[in-house]
């Protein structure tokens with residue numbers, strides 16, 4: 001039975017990844033920073049004995065290392081780095097804090113610590129378990145807004161955190177390629193989650209199903225690439 005570890009599994013895309021992979025017969029390690037506050041995840045786990053819930057705040061080095069210790073001896077076929085933040089919610093009401101002229105540097109720091117450093121931290125701590133698996137895949141949920149070529153979205157904290165994640169993961173992809181590990185950056189599209197309450201066009205289940213199909217097709221040749229949920233390449 002293949003195994004997947006999902007970060008940010010309490011809601012949105014992360015919760016749906018847990019639902020779909022568990023339904024497909026995978027062993028799922030569903031990580032979230034406060035399991036007690038996600039009744040939806042608790043209910044899912046009650047219906048599937050293959051779901052194991054683990055507490056994980058991805059910015060907390062101690063928690064990340066503790067998780068790696070608890071999982072020692074097991075393998076992770078797919079590490080799904082999904083946890084991420086756009087900054088203080090509601091996003092639209094707080095957007096000015098990400099605009100030049102009214103920047104909130106503490107917010108920027110928090111977004112960077114989560115989206116960039118937290119994602120790299122989790123990947124570094126769990127890489128050996130991925131490398132010991134059969135499928136050896138790391139997927140990072142990035143965003144087209146982090147593309148210099150394709151986006152001019154004025155949200156300094158979020159967009160730069162994803163651009164930096166993209167750069168970091170291309171370097172990590174090179175580093176781990178000799179071990180047969182594929183590291184790919186994927187944008188889920190403009191999806192109807194808490195992050196995008198208005199204007200989003202894609203249903204959560206549709207995006208997750210498309211990403212799962214994409215992940216199935218990935219080979220080592222796709223390592224270090226930046227792809228849309230439908231498999232199209234995104235310009236850096």
Ligand SMILES: NC(=O)c1ccc[n+]([C@@H]2O[C@H](COP(=O)([O-])OP(=O)(O)OC[C@H]3O[C@@H](n4cnc5c(N)ncnc54)[C@H](OP(=O)(O)O)[C@@H]3O)[C@@H](O)[C@H]2O)c1
Nearest residue numbers: 008010011012013057058083084141143190191193194195
């Ligand atoms: N929705 C879109 O249109 C869209 C587009 C491009 C990229 N993405 C990316 O897709 C991923 C999932 O986003 P989403 O749309 O599902 O957003 P969401 O509904 O806001 O869910 C975000 C998830 O990340 C978790 N999280 C945030 N900070 C965390 C931290 N420090 N440690 C652990 N978990 C943390 C949240 O946990 P809590 O419940 O505890 O807050 C939640 O489970 C993100 O990386 C996002 O940047 C989304």
